[in-house]
Structure formats: C-alpha cells, structure tokens
Amino acid sequence: xxxxTQTPRNRITKTGKRIMLECSQTKGHDRMYxxxxxxxxxxxxxxxxxxxxxxxxxxxxxxxxxxRQAQAKFSLSLESAIPNQTALYFCATSDLSSxxxxxxxxxxxxTVV
Amino acid sequence: AQKITQTQPGMFVQExxxxxxxxxxxxxDPSYGLFWYKQPSSGxxxxxxxxxSYDQQNATEGRYSLNFQKARKSANLVISASQLGxxxxxxxxxxxxxxxxxxxxxxxxxxxxxx
Numbered sequence: 001x002x003x004x005t006q007t008p009r010n011r012i013t014k015t016g017k018r019i020m021l022e023c024s025q026t027k028g029h030d031r032m033y034x035x036x037x038x039x040x041x042x043x044x045x046x047x048x049x050x051x052x053x054x055x056x057x058x059x060x061x062x063x064x065x066x067x068r069q070a071q072a073k074f075s076l077s078l079e080s081a082i083p084n085q086t087a088l089y090f091c092a093t094s095d096l097s098s099x100x101x102x103x104x105x106x107x108x109x110x111t112v113v
Numbered sequence: 114a115q116k117i118t119q120t121q122p123g124m125f126v127q128e129x130x131x132x133x134x135x136x137x138x139x140x141x142d143p144s145y146g147l148f149w150y151k152q153p154s155s156g157x158x159x160x161x162x163x164x165x166s167y168d169q170q171n172a173t174e175g176r177y178s179l180n181f182q183k184a185r186k187s188a189n190l191v192i193s194a195s196q197l198g199x200x201x202x203x204x205x206x207x208x209x210x211x212x213x214x215x216x217x218x219x220x221x222x223x224x225x226x227x228x
Contacts, residue, residue: 031214040122042204043218050214058215090158094214101148101206102216104158 006105021076023091032074037088081112115140117219134190136205147188152202200226
C-alpha cells in the first residue's frame with residue numbers, strides 16, 4: 001500500500017455539487033497538506049494542518065474546507081464546485097525531523113463540468 | 114513571504130548532455146530549505162534533492178546536483194548525462210526553517226530529452 005493514499009484518483013462532477021477528496025497516510029507524520037496544480041501555475045497551497053487540532057488556510061483557501069479526522073486522515077471538501085476548481089489535487093505529508101520534503105499522494109484529477 | 118521563480122517554461126536537451134534548470138528564490142527567513150521535485154507524465158511527485166540554507170557544500174544525489182549560490186539566491190538543478198527518462202516537469206520549492214513546513218513551489222520547467 002502507498003504511504004499516502006488519495007481517493008478518488010479521478011472524478012468528474014457537476015457545477016454546484018459538493019465533493020470530498022480524501023487523504024490517508026501510514027507515515028505517522030503529523031503534518032498534512034492539500035495543494036492544487038494548474039498548468040503554468042505550479043502547486044499552490046490550499047490548507048495545511050500541523051496536528052489534529054491545528055488547521056490553517058493556505059494561499060488559495062476560498063471555496064474549500066478541510067477536516068482532520070485523525071492524525072492519519074485529512075479531507076478536502078469543495079462545498080459547491082465550480083469549473084475553475086478543475087485541477088490536479090495533491091495531498092502531502094511531512095515530518096519535522098526529515099529533510100526530504102513531502103511525501104506526496106498520487107493525486108486526484110478533478111473535473112468540474 | 115517566500116517566492117520561487119522558474120523562468121524556463123520548457124527546455125529541449127539532447128540525450129547524454131548535461132542540463133541546468135534555473136531556480137531563483139526570495140525570502141526574508143535566515144533559515145530555509147530548497148527542494149527539487151520531478152513530475153513525470155504519470156503525475157506523481159518525486160523528491161530529487163534538498164539543500165539547507167546553511168549547508169556549505171552543494172547537495173548531490175547521483176546524477177542530480179544542486180548549484181546553490183546563496184548571495185544570488187539561486188538554486189539551480191544540474192542533471193548530468195541526461196537520459197530519456199528524465200523527460201518530465203521539474204519543480205523547485207522552498208520551505209522556511211530548513212524543514213518541512215509549507216513548501217512554496219515555482220511554476221515548473223518541462224524538460225524534454227531528445228534521442
């Protein structure tokens with residue numbers, strides 16, 4: 001099993017629908033992140049969490065919410081999806097003691113029609 | 114706030130040649146970490162190399178090296194003896210305090226290796 005698992009891998013949804021992207025990890029890391037990737041814009045931080053009781057907005061949090069259900073689980077919700085939220089979404093984890101950056105999930109490709 | 118600039122949207126390089134991918138950064142933090150990631154067409158993000166801001170020597174990992182010029186705020190990735198499998202998107206990123214907090218990414222460079 002992958003260290004960081006994202007579900008679903010691909011999703012097509014309609015404008016206005018609520019959708020949840022899920023992330024679970026077996027790394028035992030405290031820190032978890034959600035990014036979105038758009039062509040030409042790189043990866044931009046949506047939300048991050050340094051522990052279960054700590055949730056922080058990132059650069060582009062409008063239109064998104066998150067839930068840290070446990071150390072291992074961090075979910076991203078789009079309350080009312082819109083077409084410009086079509087993107088590749090990555091969950092990632094990190095540990096303060098490591099200099100190897102993040103452990104990334106495989107990504108969720110979301111299309112809003 | 115931290116900022117990463119990658120000025121090369123795309124590069125074409127002949128197989129077996131060395132390639133340098135440019136990355137400049139801006140930060141007011143005295144301590145920070147610099148990273149390079151590779152994203153092949155399959156989409157996953159692969160960690161390549163890390164450099165801490167107080168590291169005296171340039172980081173190396175196999176065919177990858179990071180040309181760290183602190184005064185110029187530059188952290189270029191050098192790939193020696195390029196291979197067809199090096200064709201991918203490459204992202205430069207940085208975090209405050211050396212460690213793994215809130216990575217800020219550049220916009221990426223798409224590298225294509227020509228046989």
